[in-house]
Amino acid sequence: MEAMEALANRLRRWLFGRDFAVWYDPRYRLPMASIEARTGFETRRADFAAWFLLERGAVPPGRVRRPAPVGYDDLARVHTAELLEGLERPETMARIYSVDLGDVRPEETMTTVRLACGGTLEAARSCLRPGPRRVARRELNLFGGFHHAGRGTNGGFCAVNDVAVAIAALRNDGFAGRVVVLDLDAHPPDGLADCLRGDGEVWIGSISGSDWGPLPGVDETVLPQRAGDGDYLRVLDALLLRMPAAALAFVLAGGDVLARDPLGKLGLTLAGARERDLRVADALFRVPSVWLPAGGYSPDAWRVLAGTGLALATRARGPVPDKYDPLAQRYSRIAARLTPAELGPPAGEDELLLAELGQRSARPLLLGFYSREGLELALARYGLLSDLGRLGYGPFRVALSNDAVGDRAQLFGRDAGGNEHLLIECVLEKREVAGEPVLYVHWLTLRNPLARFSAQRPRLPDQEVPGLGLAREMSTLFARMAERLGLAGVAFRPAAFHIAYAGRGQLRFVDPRRQGRFEALVRDLGAMPLVAATAAVASGRVLLGGEPYRWEPDEMILWRTPHAEDAAAVASARDSAQFTLGGVARAPPSGGDR
Ligand SMILES: [Zn+2]
16 A cells, blocks of 8 residues: 555656755754743654655655755845844844743754755755756745744744845845745734835735734735635635746745644634645746745644645645654654664673673663663664754763662763753663553653743643653653563553643553543643643642542553553543632642652
8 A cells, every 4th residue: 555655656746746855954943842832833843744755755865955054144135233143142032932041042043043044045046947847846945934034023933034035145146037925824924024125026925814914015815713725715816816927936835824723813624725735836837936834833733834745746635644643653764773783782792701601791771671872872863862962962871770660761961061961761661551561661751951940931740850842752762662672552650730631642541430530631621721730730729529639640551552442431430520620729638659
C-alpha cells in the first residue's frame, strides 16, 4: 500500500511538481521552552511538515534546500536602526513571542529569524531564475510570512518582515517586475502594508477573520467570525479574479484559518485549507511563487503546512492522516538505524574477561541494556542534544546508577559559564502492570535551570525549576525503548493534574473508573487555564461531590498495541462524578508516591 502511494506520488510529482523545492533548516524551531505551553504555537511545525513530505515521497530529499541566514544589510533596507537594535534585547523578544523574559536567548532566536528570512529571499531568487518551463516555479519556505512586522514596529510573532526584506533585496538586484502578495493568514497584513507602502509595483490582497480598521494599499476582505469553507472559497475566487498579472507572487498560506485555531476567528476545515491552496496554485499557474506558512496556533497547524506542500508537490487532495504522529514516525526511523552494539556496553576487554569469568560488569546499565555512551549517542541522534544546545547547554554528560526502585539515568549539561546543571533525570524499571511487562517510569524530570518562574510562567506543583518543553520527545523516546526491550507499553503515575492532562491523548488510566473520574475532571475544569486548574487541584480547592478532592496519582499507561477497555465503566464513572470549585483554599492531605 505504501509502495503504491510512493509510486503514485512520484508520478504526480513528475506531472505537477517538477520544479517544486522546499526550504527548511532544523533551526527553524524557535528556541523557547515555554512558547508552546504559553501560546499554543507548535515550534516543531516546520520539522513535522518536512518529515511528513519526505516520508511520503511528496518531496525528494534533493529538493529540500537549507537557507543561509539573511544579512543585517538586507534587513536594514526595510527596517529602522532602532528596530534592529531592539532585537538584541531579551525584553523585545519576550514581547514579540509572548514568552517570559528568562526564556529568551536573543542571539539564538535571531538565528532562527535570519534563517527563515534567508529562506524566503533565496526561494524568491530561485523562483525567478529563468528556465525552459511551461509551469512557473514554486517554492515553499517552511517558516516565514512574518506579516505583522512594519518598518519600525514588530510584534505578534513577527520580529522582522521576511517578505518585505526579500522584495527589497530583489529590487536591489535590479528586479523591477510587479509583485503580488496574497495574504491568506487569518489576520490582516498590517506590517506588510507599512513596509511595502513606497513600492508602486506591489499589490497586496488579503482575506481576514478580524477587522483591524482600514489598511491603505491592501485589497482586504474581512469575513464574519467562524466563516466556513464555502464562504471563504467564494471570497477567494473573487480575490483571485481581481489579482493583477505579476512577475512574482508571495502566498501567505496561514494555518490559523482553521476552526480549531484559538486566535484566527475563521472556521475552515483542513480540506478547505487544502482547496484554498489548490485554487491559488492554479491561479498562479504561470507566475513564479514563494509560499509561506505565516500563523497557526492549533495542534493541526502543521497539517495545514504539510497540506500546502502536498498541494504544490503532487496536487493531492487526500488528508494528512488523523492518527499520523510525525515525531513517533521520525523516532522509529532513527531507532531502526541504531544498532544494539551502539546502544549497549562496548565490549571492553575487562568486561569480556568478567563475562568469561561469569561475573557481572561493575558498570551500571540502564534496564540491563543501555550504556552511558549508548544513551548519549541516542540522545544526539534523536536531536535532543541539539535542542538543548539551543537552550544554552552543552557539552553534556550521562550518568547511570542504581536506585532503590529502578535504574536512574541523568543528563547533565554545562552552561556558557562552565557550570554543570542536571537537565533530565529518570528512574526506570521493567515491571508488570495489568499482567503485562511494561517500561515503568518511576520518576521523570525535565529541568531548564537557566529559565525562571514569573507571573506569566508560574511554578507548577511538581516543579523546582521551569521545564524544557521536551515532554513529547521524552514520552516518544520511552515508547521506542519499550519496543526495543520487547515490553508491552510505558506506564507511570502522574503526580499532578497537568501531567496527566498533557499525556491524555496517548495515555489512559489503567483503572477504567479512575479514567472516568479523570475525564469528568477535565470536563468540569475545562473553562480554566491549565496552570490555574492544576493549582486548584493541588491546593484542595476542587471539590468532588462537595468534599475536597485529593489528586489520585494512579497508574496511566500507553500500550504499544491496541488494548480493550471497559468503556461502560469509564462512562459510568465519568457521568456520576461532579467536580466543583470551592471558595476557600485548603491543603489536601499530603502523600502519594512519586
Ligand atoms: Zn495570523
